[in-house]
Amino acid sequence: MNDTALSDGLRRIALAAGAEIMRLYVGNISVDRKDDDSPVTAADRRAENIILAGLAGLAPDIPVISEEAAAAGHIPAVGEKFFLVDPLDGTKEFINKNGEFTVNIALIEKGDPTCGVVYAPAKKRLFFAAGPGAAFEQEIGASEEEQAKAGAPKPIHVRPVPQGGMTAVASRSHRDTKTEEYLNHYDVRDFITAGSSLKFCLLAAGEADIYPRHGRTMEWDTAAGHAVLAAAGGSVTELDGRPLKYGKVERGLDNPYFIAKGWKDR
DSSP: OHHHHHHHHHHHHHHHHHHHHHHHHOOOOOEOOOSSSOOOOEHHHHHHHHHHHHHHHOTTTSSSSHHHHHTOOOOOOSSSSEEEEEEEOOOOHHTTTTTTOEEEEEEETTTTTEEEEETTTTTTEEEEEEEEOOOOEEEOOHHHHHHHHHHOEEEEEOOOOTTTTEEEEEEETOOHHHEEEETTTOOOOEEEEEETTTTHHHHTTSSOOEEEEEEEEEEEHHHHHHHHHHTOOOOETTSSSOOOOOOOOGTTTTTOOEESSSOOOO
């Protein structure tokens, strides 16, 4: 299966998951707590079921690590190629009904995210990477009628660093002193707050320039956004400049602190 065919399949799966999430979004949201006290809803679970079934049909030979399954202790053995799934990234944003939540699906190959999709159904923004140098955005809602009327995807690319100063994007719920101190090393003019993996996509679409994260994240939180940003010409590295890699089973699939940039260091 080539990158285009895989990307098309991932988009279809993400749209189906997004439609189910939005069906539940309009009603009363019941919240449970996982063992780590993080919130989980029926939307997380139902979206994951849709995605896992979709991936089993699309690429049955590729193992899948998915957030809710992993939380329940189900983590398959993985090799050089596997999927990372966060069925509802930004559960707190979903609960608070601010629209800044996403469906994340990424293919990992030899530690790097090569294809991926980030769908923000409440924002009607779908971002995807269909291989190196191929990043796109599509304006598309979650209903069948909206999807039938959706326009064609448009290529996106990171922008040159603005001479008047950068725009930094920060987490809505995790901005801290270390982040502020790190950004003092750059010529930052403006800040944008955003939830979930949308932060990576704002860099990829040329709407912001830098996103540092001094806090714990899991691989399924970042892989799809990383794929989109890398395909759009950006980068994600650890604080020492090493590329952020995936499949870190030995450390529990969490990430070190990282910085996402709308450029690649030479």
